[in-house]
Amino acid sequence: MATRDWLGLKQDLPPRRNAVLTILSFVLPFALWAVVSYTPWIWHPLVRITDSGESEWMTEDMDVQRADFAKEVEKTKAAGVAPPQGYRVNPVYLPAPHNVAKAFVTAFKTPPRLPGEPWLHESLGHSIRTIVWGFLLSSLIGVPLGILCGTYRFFSKLQEPFVEFFRYLPAPAFGALCVAVLGIDDAPKVAIIVIGTFFQQVLVIGNTVRKVDPALIEAAQTLGARGWNLVRRVVIPAAITDIYTDMRILLGWAWTYLIVAEVVGTMSGITYFINQQARYRNFDNVYAAIFMIGIIGLSSDILLAAFGRVLFPWKRRLARGKSLIEWMREPGSAWRKEPPNPRAMAALAKA
């Protein structure tokens, strides 16, 4: 196989190669992690003591720096007493993949340590609720305003300069203010997500709507459409698929604001869970929780992409290369069984 076929400049790859590369994109980082975790002579900067020997300060199950361990071995040998024994390990903050994989199950089963603390699924539910509320509230105003800005110069000039300024103000900076105004419960968290999402949303959607082909609007005008009908029947439908894609990207950004939002006021949701587990030094649970955010994000995006196909039948592909399921469903993809051509079947039957 020539490299040229794999590295063609801006050339589409055959579906099978796309599949291979997509799988590799996940496999490679995990393989790297596995190599560091399971090969004792790669990294592993610590030694776990199995037998303290005659060492004065080492105890069993203690992790010590390799240099300190070597020094101690020499010291005990020089003194003619039993040296300590141990094997090389990685720091506790880098658990091996199988431990994290186990944590995916055990984290849900482990009851909280303190009474009144949420279970993992409750923490996750809390986070998702916060995101959904924040994103909905932001969209409720942001989407119509974005459409107005994209359609009418009047709104664009009236809103966008200020919005442009405001979006540079980091949402977390409003944390203290939100707590002062909205209390310590969920309201300030939702507010942070709204602040983080809203201003980007207005600008991004405004831009998308501005990109609507003016020829479509002119065509509609010559067909008798004017005023509000022009917006409702032409501008919005023409932009809606791109707005939908924008919304999916914005939802991804909202997730990044979640972690900030959850430390505002009383810490809550998945951030609280991660913090507690880190405090207990259950790093396998910490990784599992972080990965869960990724999995929820990616799968919600895939679901939304699939839903987009149902909503917008005139768009065969919503956003090229946006997510897994899209190229999986593309015609000719290795994942998709093409239905037999009915005309060809009829011809065959006749013959």
Place this chain on the structure above:
Amino acid sequence: MLALPDYREQSPEVAARFSKINERPVLLSVRELEKAFGTNGSRHVVFDHVSVDIRRREFVTIIGPSGCGKSTFIRIAAGLDEATSGEMLLDGKPITGPSPDRGMVFQGYTLFPWRTVKENVMFGLEMRGKDSGTADAEARQWLDMVGLSRVENSYPHELSGGMKQRVAIARALANEPRILIMDEPFGALDALTRCKMQSYLLQIWKKVNVTILFITHDLDEAVYLSDRILVLGVNPGGVREIIENPVPRPRSVDQFLSPEFLAVKHRLDELIHAPSAEQEEDKIPVIKLTEVGDEVE
């Protein structure tokens, strides 16, 4: 070079047809139309003193080199652009903006991608407040006429260029416009499809009570389709000539090599490709290549 007849010579039938057309009322009247860009300092006049009367059920083509403002001219007619001075009257009333009584077909199809073929045709009907049942039935009739009933539920991206343009024509005609304005409608099509579409358009025009104002830069297309051909020029911009096409109707592709067809085409060629003063000046400098092995001429 063939000896061609004078392009102004008309057979008795053609002459009779033109005198009949000239008895019809004026539909679109263009008076001293001027379009210019910029202010007095650096004013660029695209065209000025354009006057023409287009009569009912006439097929008028505007032709000219690029930059002559033919697109601007019909954008003004469609109400999408404004003239600097002069006026255009439709049925005696000045044109002030886009309206469904002037249907428009664009080169870029401009079908609504989110609507099916039938829904595209229904668009204008809905805008005029027809209920969906009536709009649906009328849209079907128009699709029938352009021969696209079988794809009525397809989306535009599933159609070929020629089919898309037929939908666009049906969509414009569904509004029953007084005049159908077509801006290089077949410019993006391949030569074969284009030829078919031209014959198609003539058939539709015969069946539908509409006047057509057509833009092209294709000489054959202009001669094949039109009653009158308005030739625009550049530097200075404006009307070079309005030709009464002597090719008799009904038209067919066999006429492409008839003497009168070639005579008109030859005249158009003279008018459009006549070297203007400016073009003479900036001739492309030819770099002499030292080793051109095989001469081509």
